[in-house]
Amino acid sequence: MRVSTVILPVRRWSEGGKETWQRAEELGFHAAYTYDHLSWRDFRDQTWFGALPTLTAAATATSRMRLGTLVTSPNFRHPVTLAKELISLDDISAGRVTLGIGAGGNGFDATALGQEPWSPRERADRFAEFTGLLHQLLTQDAVSHRGTHYSADEARNVPGCVQRPRLPFAVAATGPRGLKLAARYGQAWVTTGDPKVSNAGGTPAESREAIRKQVDGLAKACADQGRDLDELQKIMLTGFTPDQPLDSLDAFVDFAGRHAELGIDELVVHWPIADSIFATDPAVFERIATEGLAQLGA
Numbered sequence: 450m451r452v453s454t455v456i457l458p459v460r461r462w463s464e465g466g467k468e469t470w471q472r473a474e475e476l477g478f479h480a481a482y483t484y485d486h487l488s489w490r491d492f493r494d495q496t497w498f499g500a501l502p503t504l505t506a507a508a509t510a511t512s513r514m515r516l517g518t519l520v521t522s523p524n525f526r527h528p529v530t531l532a533k534e535l536i537s538l539d540d541i542s543a544g545r546v547t548l549g550i551g552a553g554g555n556g557f558d559a560t561a562l563g564q565e566p567w568s569p570r571e572r573a574d575r576f577a578e579f580t581g582l583l584h585q586l587l588t589q590d591a592v593s594h595r596g597t598h599y600s601a602d603e604a605r606n607v608p609g610c611v612q613r614p615r616l617p618f619a620v621a622a623t624g625p626r627g628l629k630l631a632a633r634y635g636q637a638w639v640t641t642g643d644p645k646v647s648n649a650g651g652t653p654a655e656s657r658e659a660i661r662k663q664v665d666g667l668a669k670a671c672a673d674q675g676r677d678l679d680e681l682q683k684i685m686l687t688g689f690t691p692d693q694p695l696d697s698l699d700a701f702v703d704f705a706g707r708h709a710e711l712g713i714d715e716l717v718v719h720w721p722i723a724d725s726i727f728a729t730d731p732a733v734f735e736r737i738a739t740e741g742l743a744q745l746g747a
Contacts, residue, residue, distance in 0.1 A: 450705055450745045451715040452738070453480040455519055455686065457489075457722060458498040462506055466498075469720065470507040473514060476738040480515035481507065482549060482717060487525060488557045491725065501534050508542035515545045519686055519717065520621045520639065522553030523572075523579040525562055529604045532586035536610055544611035549639055549684075550583075551621030552576035573626050574598065580620070580630050587615035619684055623663055625670070632670035637682035637715075642690035656690040657707060664712045684715040688727065694718070695729045701737045702744050 454473050460466040473481040485500035504516050516538075521531070539546045552572050553559065559566045567575065575598045582599050585592045586606055594601045610616045617636035622628050623643070631638045643659035645651075651659075668678040685708060687694055694704035695718060705716055718737065721729040 450709050451479040452742050453717045454478045454720050455482040455717050456720045458483050458503045459496050467510050471510055474511045477742050482517045482519040485518040485521040486558050487561050517547035518549045520549035520551040522551050523575045524553040524558035528582040528599055529601050539610045539616050546616045547619050549619045584634050628666050628670040632674040637684050639684045641686045653692045661711050683713045685713045686717045688719050698736045701741050
């Protein structure tokens, strides 16, 4: 079991932002991710910086910890420009970047560029085309493509990624089409659990059963693609299930053990943010990051 953190881009780099990323590395987290949004939920009218510049700064302030997005989506990204930025970030970080990628949702990002919200079908269609084109752009020196939603005209990406054949994709998905993409292009799969369970006031046991079914669906998608399920890392972004794993060290270790039994091999916890839904006792968080890692053998 690996334990990572996600650091929301809510602090100025000169006012604690840099130190937060460095502290994450000091605590021994496997990776530190950030959200790739223009704004997000309750933070919409608060400080919020861009994901890729933040990760670039983090790459220069750290040296061992992996870095990445949880997650990037087509809502305001285009594969051609994103590929160039990712190749640059992978170079600056010396090959420490993982791209978390998902279909996106109907939040503020969905209309920030002036477009109407996409239907679920169009969102899935765009996600599939976006992911496939991005894979080409990151593995080929020159790409031309004419798609329904995205195109490229002799887009050049020399020298390519430091990581070969490209930086890893961690594909967030729960439905059949998304799981198929994870099985085809992913080096990892990401889940936040099943929102239907949490929204309906479900129990932790019901949440784990829903995740078990997701893993079963991923296994089927892998089999259909001729891949072994074990080839994909299974990442869980915590904080969206009925569990309270950050209440105490014991709660976290129990949560980790129960989810390891489901096949989850990386847990991602939110860095504490006071007066928010991610408010966590900093002392408990640091115990989880140190003692918890040791107990899990992370």
